[in-house]
Amino acid sequence: MLSDTEVEYIAKLARITINDAEKEKLKKDLSAILDYIEKLNKADTSSVEPLYQTTGLVNATRIDEPRGEFPMNDKLEGLLIGQAPARKERFVKVKSILNKK
């Protein structure tokens, strides 16, 4: 069973705030899932290379030149920048990282 501290730590990593009721539920749910996942330890993987994807494609590169498929215009700018909660002209406005004294 995960401890309170562990669940709080994981929530912090995930940038999620949890209340006490959620903490209890998550402790139970995550522990059950982790217990189930434990069975992986029974699989002998001593001489196995990990498989991260299945196509076998490696380094899909292209010439570093603009392709021009998404020409910027007022409409696209509106859809991309226009959906930000805070803006200044053509820029997304972001809250301060450090608190003001």
Add this chain to the structure above:
Amino acid sequence: MLEKNHTIKSAREALKRRDFSVEELFNHYHQRIVEKNKDLNAYLTVFENCLPTGDLPKGEKLKTENSKSPLWGIPVAIKDNMLIEGTRTTAGSKILENYISAYDATVIKKLRSAGAVFLGKTNLDEFAMGSSTENSAYGPTKNPLDTSRIPGGSSGGSAAAVAGDLAVFALGSDTGGSIRQPASMCGIVGLKPTYGRVSRHGLIAMASSFDQIGPLTKTVEDSAIVLNVLCGHDIFDSTTVNNAVPDFTAALNDSIKGLTIGVPKEFFGTGLSPEVEERIKTTITKLKDLGCKIKEISLPNFEYALAAYYVAVPSEISANLARFDGVRYGYSAKDGENLIDTYFKSRTEGLGAEPKRRIMLGAYALSSGYYDAYYLKAQKVRALIKKDFDEAFKDVDVIVGPTAPNTAFKIGEKASDPLALYLEDVYTVPVNLAGLPAISIPCGLGTESKMPVGFQIIAKPFDEATLLRVAHQLEQALK
């Protein structure tokens, strides 16, 4: 003329005969949605007009009903995690409640060029995480065959729309069974193409080394018709391969006599309901009647597949969903004191329970000190699963078994136990781990639940032609 339950093929033929116009066909389906959607909650957004965002393919008019395209004028439903320019895409989440798509997904562009018309966007488990469509922030979708039951998930809205004849066909996405399992629950055909076949550009990412888009249709032939349109290399998705794309409808009617069908003995262990087992075994005898050789095979690492999946997928989710931070788009908490507080509040208020659970699980699996034990171990087991399939395919042409261990269960029945719900994916996730193509076709009703049972067929990578041929021949034999 506009009789119930058109397939792509029957609708195309009727359009060519001028039995009805494209507009009449669209309006017929639109009207059905208006009438039935309040009972099913299959659609989250319903488009009022035949072409919501305008542009017809160059040089063509919608009234030209003799176009050679097999999808010309065909009304389609789109899972609400694919972008259609200028329209809302929610991914079933509150965090994207007001999000307007900035561009067309590649699959949407392809359908648009082929002349398909969009009916609306369908409900799904939040960010496609779930097997019942109960995890949607917009309420559960109901199974059209029995509205007290789930339609499966996560493409439950798309499956319900097709099964309830609120669309001629639909698109879904499949990360661990999200096309095949709802197709199974609703008694329709669901195809997950090989990983790398279809571009995911404009699909809201869940687990990028697994996600694949595919069709939900009423027949196998329709599935082949749609796949023909969807697949191909895309410069916007570098995981798409440059393989030759055959005409998947060409060989559907060829005999499957002499093919070897693999039946993994591990598929018939504990957890498989007797009524599903009975239908699957009966269906395998049909394949024998069609002249196939039936061969028992073994996938020795099958028992580890679900565990590996539920490490690898949440890990990718925790990375992919980091972008929902309340800064550029989507829900943003107004009262954040600073940047990190905005992240916390926007995610806490905007995301539902299942995405939070999986993000946390993934963050844990990837965290310092646990990476080797969870993430790396799961990727090694993934290699074992792939190897099991590679070995099996040396002796067999396709592998068959159940799509899901149970038929559609009651809404709410498994809602409180995430692990019980995860176990519903046990037969579908190994296919995604190995990147293989697979299809679910209906093979009759369970004797107890009287709900549809899905028969899953799995093929070698990029061998959708054989997959669809076996499925089509079996579908005809089951009629």
